[in-house]
Amino acid sequence: MTQAPTRAQQLLGELAPKMVQLTDGVLFGDVWKREELSPRDRSLITVAVLAATYRPDQLNSHLRLALENGLSQEELVEALTHVAFYAGWPSGMGARGQLKAIIGEGTE
Incomplete structure (x- = not known):
């Protein structure tokens, strides 16, 4: 049975195999x-840090994980x-907009 690709593998594919290895093995492994x-506490911390530092690409997947x-x-x-x-109003509002979009996906 073939194992589904990890999120890092989906995002990076063969472009950055070391980054995939570190993400899967060290960060999430x-x-x-x-x-x-x-994991719940780690998600809360991660979401807060990603929102505060305005990292919308990573925040999107971490809101889902949270x-x-x-x-x-x-x-x-x-x-x-x-x-x-x-961290600033724009960071908080941007993150809330991303959460709203994710929550909206579940109501369609």
């Missing part, structure tokens, strides 16, 4: 598996509202 924080990891829509809205006051 080690860092995200550490027991000191739950929902999969148990964060509610309301919790993400609240976190992004909080980020807006500490």
